[in-house]
Amino acid sequence: MNLIARLTERSWDPATSAAAAASATGPEDVFAGRQTMLHIFLVIVSVIFMLFFLTFIAHSQYPGFETLTGEPWKPLASTTQLWINTGVLVLASLMMHLGLTRARQGQMGQAIGFTLVAAFFSLQFMLAQLWLWRDLHSMGHTLVSNPSHSYFYLMTGVHALHLAGGLVIMLGALVLIWRRAAIERLERSLKLCSTYWHYLLGLWLVLFVLLTRSPETYRTIAILCGLG
Amino acid sequence: MTHVPIADQPMDDHHPTSFVAKYVWSQDHKVIAIQYAVIAIFVGVVALILSAFMRLQLGFPDTFSFINPNTYLQYMTMHGMIMVVYMLTALLLGGFGNYLIPLMVGARDMAFPYLNMLSVWFYFVSVIILLASFFVTGGPTGAGWTLYPPQTILPGTPGNEWGIILMILSLAVFIVAFTMGGLNYVTTIMQARTHGMTLMRMPLTIWGIFIASWMGLLAFPALLVSAIMMAMDLLLGTSFFMPTLVSLGNAVDHSGGSPLLFQHLFWFFGHPEVYIVALPAFGMVSDVLATHARKNIFGYRMMVWAIVIIGALSFLVWAHHMYVSGMNLPFGFFFATTTLIIAVPTALKVYNWTLTLWQGNIRLTPPMLFAIGFIFTFIHGGLTGLFLGNVIVDVPLADTMFVVAHFHMVMGVSTVMVIFAAIYHWYPLITGRMMHEGMARVHFWTTFLGSYAVFLPMHYLGFMGVPRRYFAMGDTAFMPESTHALNASITVFALILIAFQAVFILNLIWTLRHGREAGKNPWGATSLEWQTPDVPPKHGNWGDKLPVVHRWAYDYSVPNSTQDFIPQTVPQGEMLEKSAAGQTEGKSS
Ligand code: HEM
Ligand SMILES: [Cu+2]
Numbered sequence: 001m002n003l004i005a006r007l008t009e010r011s012w013d014p015a016t017s018a019a020a021a022a023s024a025t026g027p028e029d030v031f032a033g034r035q036t037m038l039h040i041f042l043v044i045v046s047v048i049f050m051l052f053f054l055t056f057i058a059h060s061q062y063p064g065f066e067t068l069t070g071e072p073w074k075p076l077a078s079t080t081q082l083w084i085n086t087g088v089l090v091l092a093s094l095m096m097h098l099g100l101t102r103a104r105q106g107q108m109g110q111a112i113g114f115t116l117v118a119a120f121f122s123l124q125f126m127l128a129q130l131w132l133w134r135d136l137h138s139m140g141h142t143l144v145s146n147p148s149h150s151y152f153y154l155m156t157g158v159h160a161l162h163l164a165g166g167l168v169i170m171l172g173a174l175v176l177i178w179r180r181a182a183i184e185r186l187e188r189s190l191k192l193c194s195t196y197w198h199y200l201l202g203l204w205l206v207l208f209v210l211l212t213r214s215p216e217t218y219r220t221i222a223i224l225c226g227l228g
Numbered sequence: 229m230t231h232v233p234i235a236d237q238p239m240d241d242h243h244p245t246s247f248v249a250k251y252v253w254s255q256d257h258k259v260i261a262i263q264y265a266v267i268a269i270f271v272g273v274v275a276l277i278l279s280a281f282m283r284l285q286l287g288f289p290d291t292f293s294f295i296n297p298n299t300y301l302q303y304m305t306m307h308g309m310i311m312v313v314y315m316l317t318a319l320l321l322g323g324f325g326n327y328l329i330p331l332m333v334g335a336r337d338m339a340f341p342y343l344n345m346l347s348v349w350f351y352f353v354s355v356i357i358l359l360a361s362f363f364v365t366g367g368p369t370g371a372g373w374t375l376y377p378p379q380t381i382l383p384g385t386p387g388n389e390w391g392i393i394l395m396i397l398s399l400a401v402f403i404v405a406f407t408m409g410g411l412n413y414v415t416t417i418m419q420a421r422t423h424g425m426t427l428m429r430m431p432l433t434i435w436g437i438f439i440a441s442w443m444g445l446l447a448f449p450a451l452l453v454s455a456i457m458m459a460m461d462l463l464l465g466t467s468f469f470m471p472t473l474v475s476l477g478n479a480v481d482h483s484g485g486s487p488l489l490f491q492h493l494f495w496f497f498g499h500p501e502v503y504i505v506a507l508p509a510f511g512m513v514s515d516v517l518a519t520h521a522r523k524n525i526f527g528y529r530m531m532v533w534a535i536v537i538i539g540a541l542s543f544l545v546w547a548h549h550m551y552v553s554g555m556n557l558p559f560g561f562f563f564a565t566t567t568l569i570i571a572v573p574t575a576l577k578v579y580n581w582t583l584t585l586w587q588g589n590i591r592l593t594p595p596m597l598f599a600i601g602f603i604f605t606f607i608h609g610g611l612t613g614l615f616l617g618n619v620i621v622d623v624p625l626a627d628t629m630f631v632v633a634h635f636h637m638v639m640g641v642s643t644v645m646v647i648f649a650a651i652y653h654w655y656p657l658i659t660g661r662m663m664h665e666g667m668a669r670v671h672f673w674t675t676f677l678g679s680y681a682v683f684l685p686m687h688y689l690g691f692m693g694v695p696r697r698y699f700a701m702g703d704t705a706f707m708p709e710s711t712h713a714l715n716a717s718i719t720v721f722a723l724i725l726i727a728f729q730a731v732f733i734l735n736l737i738w739t740l741r742h743g744r745e746a747g748k749n750p751w752g753a754t755s756l757e758w759q760t761p762d763v764p765p766k767h768g769n770w771g772d773k774l775p776v777v778h779r780w781a782y783d784y785s786v787p788n789s790t791q792d793f794i795p796q797t798v799p800q801g802e803m804l805e806k807s808a809a810g811q812t813e814g815k816s817s
Contacts, residue, residue, distance in 0.1 A: 007536075011428035011780040012528060014800045021777070026423035027233035033339045033419050037411050040445065044407065047449045051496075055457075055468070055489050064484040143464055147484045150466040154457070226559075 031188050038192050042199050045162065049155070049203060053210060056151045058227045060218040066146045069212045075141040075149065076212055085128045086208060092121035093201045096194040103187040111186060112174065118197065122167055126160050155207055159200070166196050234339045234420040255341035256767050257326045260348045262658070264322030267348075268315050271355055273733075275310035278303040280726050287719025289700050297699040298386040301370030304697060305387075306358075308373030309395070313402060314355055316505040316643055321406070321444065322351060324508060324650060325413050325437045327658065331757035332434050334422025334775045336768045339415040343408045350405030357398040364390035372697060374494055377469040377487050381462050383476055392462065396455045403448045403455075413441040422756075424777035428532065429796070431755045431781040432525060435532050436511020439539040440504045446543070447500035454493035461485065491553055495546035502639050503542045507535055509646035510577060513599050515781070516649045517581055519753045520596035521588030522792050524782035526580045534573035541570045551619050552626045560619045567617035571610065578607055589785065589792070593751070594668035598649035601676045602642050609638025612687065627697070630690025633683050641679040648675070648732070655736075656750050657757060660764050661743030667735040671728060678725030685714050752793045755781045759797050 009020045059065055068076040076082065099114035133153065143153050173189045176182075251259060281303050285295045295303075326344065330337050338344045361368035370386035371379060379385050380392055387395075417438045421430070430438075457468040461482065469490040470482030518525040525531060547555060547563040555563075581603055590596065612634040616622045625631060648671070656662050692711055694701070701707060749758040761771040775797050783794040788805045 006427050007532070008529070009426055009428040010529070011426065012524065012782065014779065017426070017429065017780065018778075018800060020426050021424040021429070024421075024424060024426045027335065027421065027774070028419040030232045030234050030339075033234045033415050036415050036419060037340065040411055040414060044445055044449055047446055048453055051450055051453045051493065055453075055493065058489055059468075059484075059486065062484060062486060143460075144466055144481075147467055150460065150468060154460065154466075158456075 034188075034192060035195075038195060042196070045199075045203075048158070049206075052151070052155050052158075053206075054225065054227070056148075056155075056210070057218060057222050057225060059147050059151070060215070061222050061227065062147075064146070066148050067213070067215050067218065068148055068152060070214055075136045075139070075152070079212060081128075081132050081135070082208055082212070085125055085132065086204065088121055088125045088128055089201050089204055092118045092125060093194075093197050094118075095121060096190070096197040100187070100190045100194045103190050108183050108186055111190065115170070115174065115190060115193070119167055119171065122163055122197075126163060129156055129160055132156075152211060155211070159204060159207060162203075163200055166193070166200065234335070234416070253345065255337070255345045257330050257338045257341070257344060258658075258765065258767075260344050261323050261325075261327035263348045264318055264326060264351065265324075267352055267355055268319035268323055271310050271359075272315035272319070273729075274359070275307045275315060276726055276729065278307040278310075280723060282307065283719040283722045285699065287716040298370060299367070300699040301372070301697070302368045302386050302391070305370050305372055306362075306368050310358070311640065312373065312501065312505070313399070314358065316639075316647075317406070317444070317501070318351060319647060320505055320508040320643070321413065321437065321441060322348065322409055324433075324512065324654075325409070325441065327654070328433055328757060329413055329416050329437060330420070331760065331765060331769060332431055332755055333417060333420065333425055334756050334770070334777060335416060335420040336770060336774070338412045339420050340412050344412050347405050347408035347412070350401055350408065354398045354401035354405060357394055357401060361387065361391045361394040361398075364394065367391055369395050374491075374498070375458070376494075377458060377461065377485075377490050378471065378473060378475075378480075378482075380458070381470065382480070393459070396459050396462075399455050400452060403452045406444055406448055410441045410445045413437060414445065417441075422774045422777060425756075428529065429777055429780045431511070432514040432528070432531055432535070433508070433511040433755075435535050436507040436509070436514075439535050440507040443500045443507070443539050443542065444504045447497045447504065450493050450497035454490055454497070457493075458490065488550075488553060491550050492546070495549045496543070498549060499546040500542045502635070503538060505639060505643050507539065509602075509643045510535065512650045512653075513602050513646045514581065514584075515753075515755065516595045516599040516646075516653050517584050518782055518784060519653070519751050520591045520593055520599070521585050522591070522752075522784045523584055523588040524784055526583040526586075527576075528780070528782060531577060531580055534577050537573045538570060541566060541573075545570060548617055548622070551622045564617055564619050568614065571614055571617070574610060578603065578610070593652070594663065594665060594672060595649040595653035595751075597669070597672045597676075598645050598652065601672065602645040602649065604676075605637050605645060605679065606642040609634055609636075609642055613638060624693075625690055627695055628690040629686045629694045629696055632696050633686035633690060636683050636686075637679075641683065645675070648672075651736075653751070654757075655739065656746030656763075658764055659740060659743070660746050661739050662746045662750060663739045663743060664735050667731050667738075671731045671735065674725065674728035674731070678721055678728065681721035682718055682725060685718055689714060749795075752791070754783055754793050754795050756796055759795050 006020070009017060011017045011020070060067070066074070068074055069079075071077065095114045095118035099111045099118060102108075102114060103111035133156075136149075136152075141149050143150055170189075170193045173193075177185050177189065250256075254260060254263075281292075281295055282300060284292050285300055326338070329335075366387050366389040368387045369375070369380065369391035371388075371392065375392075375395070381388060385392075417430075417434060457466075460466040461468055461470050465481055467482040467485035469487050470480065470485040471487060472483040473480055514525050514531060544566045545563060547559065548567045551560060551563075585600075612630070616625060616631065616634055652663055652668055689711060692708070693706060694711060694715075701711075746763065748763050751758075756775060756777070757765075759775060760766075760769055777796045778799045779794065779796055781796055783789075783796075785792045786794055790803050790805060794803050
């Protein structure tokens with residue numbers, strides 16, 4: 001039954017209410033619960049980043065705000081490093097996906113193998129991001145040199161933290177599955193993990209696009225959002 | 229794959245036996261609820277004592293040497309923050325949410341019991357961090373519960389060394405705790421409801437908690453984001469919120485930040501937050517009113533929709549807290565309009581509560597007294613909200629005692645009235661004993677009349693221009709002598725009001741041992757939590773089989789039925805007088 005129908009049920013009326021109850025399922029599966037929790041969690045993360053983005057756009061309209069690209073001496077003037085890091089994260093996501101498909105086909109050994117490779121690439125991504133930070137820092141683009149730089153470090157940092165948290169939970173789950181010899185749980189765990197990884201990839205792409213725009217684009221977004 | 233229903237796992241293999249497993253590291257939602265409630269009531273009492281200190285200074289300036297301008301601001305800040313976040317939010321969602329959700333929707337426990345346990349322990353840690361700030365150099369922050377930068381960070385504000393750091397840290401930990409709890413509440417309500425429990429058969433308590441949890445999950449991130457950015461400004465020298473400015477003769481190291489940005493973030497959390505505590509209260513009071521008036525709640529479906537609409541609209545009104553921060557005209561117009569629109573579903577709820585009482589078989593039990601008291605105080609506070617929602621009226625009243633009166637009536641007193649109603653109502657279920665009636669009545673009348681004696685005069689003080697958050701008025705010519713007399717009288721009543729809360733605490737403790745046995749379902753209520761095989765409910769709640777729901781939660785005084793309530797577990801057509809058994813039962817509303 002769709003949501004509108006469920007919210008308009010005349011529950012005080014015995015006849016219609018009984019009909020509605022007949023189509024209600026009772027408690028759902030444990031896995032469905034975990035999946036719901038993950039989805040809500042991703043909504044929360046989206047809200048957090050949405051607020052980062054909005055304040056970033058608002059900030060971009062203040063005097064003294066420098067965009068990160070545009071001139072050769074700007075921190076993200078060359079996006080080569082960003083593209084490389086993106087590639088690594090895409091690989092991580094892809095491996096995650098392959099792991100899941102293998103698990104679905106019942107090839108558990110391969111599934112675990114791909115998952116570990118995904119973990120490796122994720123770690124690689126975080127190291128590469130750290131590398132980028134170090135480079136920028138040594139070029140004088142520090143956390144405090146401009147609000148835009150603060151945003152850059154803040155948002156990439158929080159993004160990496162989410163990846164790190166995901167890694168810890170994923171490896172923890174693998175260990176649990178191994179210790180309890182509960183291989184049948186692998187597919188479900190991997191399903192949740194790959195959702196999370198694809199989400200973080202998407203988030204990174206949005207971040208990438210947002211951070212490398214020109215002042216005019218920020219101006220336009222700001223006006224559209226009523227922040228101009 | 230096998231279907232393992234949420235919260236219906238067999239419990240026998242992990243019945244905790246030792247005291248520690250049962251009451252300390254417990255994963256039972258009922259124990260966790262009580263842990264939440266005990267901590268919340270404890271910090272609530274701390275905050276109450278702080279308010280007594282503030283009142284002493286306001287009523288009798290320069291009489292008490294331990295209150296100076298700095299400590300006054302610190303008491304004020306801690307009072308506000310504790311009451312709103314650590315007491316009300318934690319007690320309503322962590323306490324009542326945890327206890328009632330699984331019982332009212334017919335689950336054995338929360339969807340994620342382990343996460344639930346983590347939640348309460350994170351909450352505990354956040355409270356410890358918060359209270360620790362009383363013992364560090366410089367004491368707790370005195371920036372006001374709104375924590376506006378730049379003054380929060382700058383020298384001259386008490387607690388700008390350690391107090392503010394601990395405050396931010398504590399809030400962050402609290403948000404993590406809340407999120408773990410909130411994910412549980414929402415998932416449990418959406419997916420662990422028992423057979424036959426459709427959305428529209430849920431009691432309004434669950435609807436209030438459900439929407440409030442959603443709002444918390446979506447609003448607390450704004451506080452988290454502002455806390456993170458503020459911490460970076462404070463500790464790492466960034467300039468998210470800190471503008472270029474000269475402080476105590478020295479230029480600060482910051483430049484380019486915007487204090488207004490913080491205000492927007494804060495109130496994007498702050499306004500929904502007031503409804504995060506209001507909606508569970510709305511829900512619980514509806515159920516208390518229906519049960520003790522022996523009538524179905526008037527307009528159930530409208531009540532549900534109103535809760536949902538209020539929840540959604542609350543995200544669109546935040547800037548009404550910022551009228552005096554400066555904003556352009558269309559902006560102010562927009563927020564004034566949304567603010568007044570939100571009053572429509574709110575008023576609708578008030579009408580429906582009142583109409584529920586109409587021709588009811590009202591029993592003036594202690595929970596009912598508090599519930600009716602709530603209707604009064606809420607109407608009162610809601611009306612002053614309409615004043616403040618208009619930009620032009622708000623400008624002179626902002627930052628005066630009028631605002632203090634508004635939010636205390638609407639959020640402080642009203643919500644606390646419902647909390648008391650709820651405790652008197654559900655205590656027999658939680659402990660198996662009835663609270664002492666006489667003490668409860670004394671508690672009600674002192675609390676109800678006391679609150680009016682304290683907060684009604686504050687409206688007048690506000691009209692006269694008495695500012696809020698001021699340590700002392702000094703020699704202000706426009707303030708007549710009578711304001712001082714009024715202030716002194718408020719203080720006296722406040723102290724009486726606070727003292728009489730001891731009756732309540734005593735009652736809680738006394739009843740635990742000496743209260744009359746409640747037996748099963750002493751109020752004759754229909755909802756599921758009263759239909760458990762044991763009172764108080766045991767671990768796993770339902771014995772070996774989950775209950776099956778056959779009707780909505782408000783079948784009170786159904787015509788032709790054999791008793792004046794029909795529990796949700798009774799199949800349609802049962803419990804009717806013989807002569808009527810053939811006809812359809814139930815009534816419309
Ligand atoms: C009819 C509905 C309401 C309207 C129109 C309304 C309007 C307002 C406005 C305009 C202000 C800002 C006043 C100022 O700072 O100058 C305000 C403050 C406040 N309101 Fe309401 N309000 C309503 C209901 C509520 C409810 C239901 C609650 C809580 C349960 C609440 C809690 C608060 C609090 C805590 C503040 C003060 C925050 C602070 O400045 O520290 N209000 N209200
Ligand atoms: Cu508000």
